[in-house]
Amino acid sequence: MAFIPTGKVLIAGEWQDGVTTFQSSPAHGPVHTFFSATLEQVNKACEAAEDAFWSFGYSSRAERAAFIRTIAAEIDARIEDIVVIAMQESGLPEVRLRGECGRTTGQLRLFADHIEKGDYLDRRVDPALPDRQPAPRPEIRLMERPIGPVAVFGASNFPLAFSTAGGDTASALAAGCPVVVKGHPAHPGTCEIIALAIEAAIKKCGVHPGVFSLIHDAGYEIAHALVKHPLIKAVGFTGSLAGGRALFDLCAARPEPIPFFGELGSVNPMFLLPEAIKARAETIGQGWIGSLTLGAGQFCTNPGIAIVIDGPDAERFIASAVEAASKVGPQTMLTDGIAAAYRKGQARFEASNAVKTLYRTESEGRQALPNLYETTGDRLLADHTLREEVFGPLGLVVRVGSVDEMITLAKGFEGQLTSTIHMDDADLANARRLLPVLERKAGRVLVNGFSTGVEVIDSMVHGGPYPASTNFGATSVGTLAIRRFLRPVCYQNLPRDLLPEDLAF
Template identity: 55%
Template sequence: MDITGEILIGNASVSAGETFRAVNPATGATIEPDFSSAGPSEVEKACALAADAFDAYSETDTETRATFLETIAANIEALGDALVERASAESGLPLARLTGERGRTAGQLRLFASVVRAGDFLELRVDPAQPERKPAPRPDIRQRHVALGPVAVFGASNFPLAFSVAGGDTASALAAGCPVVVKGHPAHPGTSEMVGRAIRDAVKSCGLPEGVFSLLTGPSKELGGALVSDPRIKAVGFTGSRAGGLALVDIAGKRREPIPVYAEMSSVNPVFLMPAALEARGEALGKAFIGSLVMGAGQFCTNPGLVFALEGPALDRFTAAAATALKDSTAATMLTPGINAAYKAGVDALTGNEKVSLVERGQGGATENACQAALFVTDIDAFLADERLQDEIFGASSLIVRCRSIDDMRRAAQHLEGQLTATLQLDEADVEAVRPLLPVLEKRAGRILANGWPTGVEVNHAMVHGGPYPATSDSRTTSVGSLAIRRFLRPVCYQDLPDALLPKALRESEAGALPRRVDGILQTR
């Protein structure tokens, strides 16, 4: 597939505005071709097409919509090695990692296809009329969930496939029946265009309205602001920095019609090393911890940026093992020069904090934007006194907090901001010590895991990739897993409508076609 640098607005390919190029973060060299930057005119056209497509697309039957999602997945796979090679050139990520990410992207599209076919996402409910009920008759009331409207999706820098143009936000919005306008991330515009064309081809081959999908490119913040401000956009999906997410939340809240922004923003993903586990396997835990920390240069939203443990010989052994593993770790290329600069600034701030000590640095790198990993240590009193010590450093940096007691660990958990994850390393002897900690972690995190590491997010029905602020802007949702479809739906009920006027799924003739609750009792097919 040729990459042209054009903006994709429905069926049209548009060259407009100023141009920019992708940058290879490993070398600093620019990559052809020139890409057009979308402006207000392109936002207007894309949003108008999306609004025009909404009524027809939102009422497509479940089989049509599921087939569309599966066609997108097949089209992405058909791009072959060219897609992962371009993504690697634009992100610095290794080919093996991106090959796996492509599989995840196709897999989550197919997951949502299965959700759509199952039909339970509509949450059909029927309370039939009871005309003889005393003291007053009950009307016939039926409910379904409907799509919100066109959705703006912002591609993420750290997952150029799975959280980008055809990522989870796009897949779940399309599954819900919402047309999507994607603001592609400027760090990987060629990758974005390739995937965007794969989606557009699926729109055409499935006979759907052209406005179901558009891709706007450009490096300016004004482009994102204009998209969120457009009155035809009814919801936003975003993965990125806290500053970026809050800016979009502010824009959306000041609209004449405020809209939801589902922003995944900031998390340090604390790890709690419980005493028995630390005593029994401290060295192994130290090595495994570094494996999670340096994976992908630490550029995961679930990277373990804080570790809490009781001070003593067991923690000393953990720290020594972690330091040895870190010293031997190679420096991976970071996604962009800007991310690398922000990482260095965060590490420098910790290095200059008199209450924090440097444990070890990883190897330096030969590439232009290599991430030299860093491990620091402080004590519980300093951590509780300085809010800056729980700030996210996006990259392979972590802080060990030495605690005096289990109560210190619980106080630390209470002190934390909202998180995507909280991890417990525990043995059987730790169960009673963990028990009072769990209610605190439930208030702080969207996913609590034991004897694993937070990097790596399974895409399935039970996953929650979300959490209290500032991990996300709305803790009631998830951006990964089948539950993500709920972000782009709302309930509508119909009272005493003639059967002929009811939505097809709620008609009596359709009873048994899709799952529904009748008088509160679930009836499956």
């Protein structure tokens, strides 16, 4: 029998009704009704998370690893139903969602492996120096400890890998932090079935039920109440700049300010150096469009801007990109609101005197087609709106007169998730000049690749200077993400029997 959502919220092991409701807006398939959480339910979820912390936060690494692996196994056991409801709600194709489900369970297992190794604890020991003059030194030890309950906001564009059991939840649980998830209203049914998998793992492993709660709301009141709750100690968020900045400001304005780890998107500029574009203009143009239009351009690492030195090679690149774009058919966007925002972004470009149209289409309803424009470096620097993200398959070519102008342009960009250099061996000297600028602007620098997508591995950074993210020292992808939910604690002169187990050696 196919999965049918109940529409309830999960509060510390209990599925509960709310008072008000909202309806899902699927790309296709049945519409379902969901309860919005009440302020009382938010409070109960946070109180339960705090209560759970006193056991879960002090559980062994082996116990937490087993729990996280059980969540992954429970998701695997429900994959057929997960794919069906996620396809209906998001409009994403089956192959993408099966892959994303694998990424979700893969990163859960990755964090289980990571905490078992113990390196993330960053244990440090300075032995006592009782004979030191003029004063002795006591023994001092350091270890990373979990910070407490964490609020996680699901992302619209990744209903699995960045949502209920996604990277924020996986890294928080691995750290020892209970989680309260605010499900995304674009895929509430998908949130519910993943929550069922987590609930099953909680019961199998005998974990405190307050370690995970799921709340819904189609508006803003519940989200604001969650980030302002005094028992929440950090927030993980993936979404728009406007929404993320509003929550960031709420976190900062609390009587006890807390860290807000928001990934807010970027335009991910590509810099096409002269020898590379001379040798591979057509190939780079085709590759750019493939990356730009993948998943209807609904990736935060979507390479929205290509900077190229004006001339015959630039013309070849543009012609190739336009030809490739003309072969891309309509794709379903994640929500009606995202589709409307994409059309609004296109209209902004159409109305600008600073841009020229290279390839124009008309997108209707929830469908999106690619659009390409061009401008100059001077105009891009003068008009900030041209450097703002348009979420969807819209690309901007920027013509510059020299590598020097390219570097000046790079310095004018705000923080980015990624920046890319396309180069050949003969471009090495110019690439060396460009790299220090891009290092300061982006969390990930690529050479001869396309930025769409990330690898879930130890060395990945998915973050960057503001406005790409709200904390330039953090990543939301890869095992380094666990550091967001830890803090160093120093233990001075404690007897061995009193030290935490992981530090008593």
